[in-house]
Amino acid sequence: MMLASLWACVYSRFLRGWLKWVLRLLTGRCELQRVCGGARAGARRTRGIEHSLELSKNKVLRNAVYVGEDEVEKCVTDIMKEKKIIEQKNKDFKTDLQVCLLQISGYKQLYLDVENLRKVPYDSDNEEHEEELIKLWNLLMPHENLKARITKQWCNIGFQGDDPKTDFRGMGMLGLVNLVYFSKHHASEARQILSHSNHPKLGYSYAIVGINLTEMAYSLLKSGALKSHFYNAVPGLPNIEHFHQFY
Known part of the structure; x- marks a missing residue:
């Protein structure tokens, strides 16, 4: 060395x-x-x-x-x-x-x-933030309505408690935007993965794992480890859309 x-x-x-x-x-x-x-x-x-x-x-x-x-x-x-x-x-x-x-x-x-x-923290008083959260629910659970904003139902898509806002502390709005992007642009895959996450023995918290993947993607970007990926994939200026696609 x-x-x-x-x-x-x-x-x-x-x-x-x-x-x-x-x-x-x-x-x-x-x-x-x-x-x-x-x-x-x-x-x-x-x-x-x-x-x-x-x-x-x-x-x-x-x-x-x-x-x-x-x-x-x-x-x-x-x-x-x-x-x-x-x-x-x-x-x-x-x-x-x-x-x-x-x-x-x-x-x-x-x-x-x-x-x-x-760095943008999730704010339950922000209408746009709330709309994104509700959008995530509707994309993943199109046949089930939320009974309330704060409810145990959020655990059905892998949040830890009654109010998902507490789970976005580390990754802020980036974590939510990634989850919504994947659920919107890859709807069938997202619902299939959500179904797998509810396995009685091999299950996992879908939303929490998604936020952890955001943290992994962010860390790779920050360290420069994604340079080769973006230099090969984007013949010009990469933008945040390309980051969501990588996620």
């Missing part, structure tokens, strides 16, 4: 710059050009570009991973100017780099959007 860390330090500080210089001399292309030209569109290319920019000693390149969507086009122009890449001779590179930066920027914005929704 210590040797690996030492090697990584030596490589990044001394050998990497020298190796890049040799490869540019031999190929006539900078590292960004080699990454774009050597990998198909998707995670391998975008992660390679992201890695190259993060390790760059050039401030313009290093800051490129932090630009917003509206700054991407200018950022690509600045990078090409810094690296002396002629646009007329490298039209594919400009387009490819722009897509990569959009994906990198989009992932960061997606995390912020998901985090903002997670």
Whole structure:
């Protein structure tokens, strides 16, 4: 472990710059050009570009991973100017780099959007929140009416008590929105899973498991573990709809 860390330090500080210089001399292309030209569109290319920019000693390149969507086009122009890449001779590179930066920027914005929704606590005095909760019930139990807002019936779809609002503490509205999304767009599967959850021996709390899955998806997004998935699945800016689809 210590040797690996030492090697990584030596490589990044001394050998990497020298190796890049040799490869540019031999190929006539900078590292960004080699990454774009050597990998198909998707995670391998975008992660390679992201890695190259993060390790760059050039401030313009290093800051490129932090630009917003509206700054991407200018950022690509600045990078090409810094690296002396002629646009007329490298039209594919400009387009490819722009897509990569959009994906990198989009992932960061997606995390912020998901985090903002997670931070919204369920509020029983908020009509929109209450409507979403009732919608979840109607999607999962279309043939059974709720007798009251606070009722033991909520346990039938896997909440822990009479009032589901207490179960959304950790994931806030994100947990509820995910449950509603799945129940709406995959209604038959959701009802089938709910039926399985009521098994007398192998049963589980449907809603609680769903909220736990939201926490898992959120944690993967936060750690960056979902980058490869979204870079492969979305050829541009991922949004919260794509997160719900992943869930």
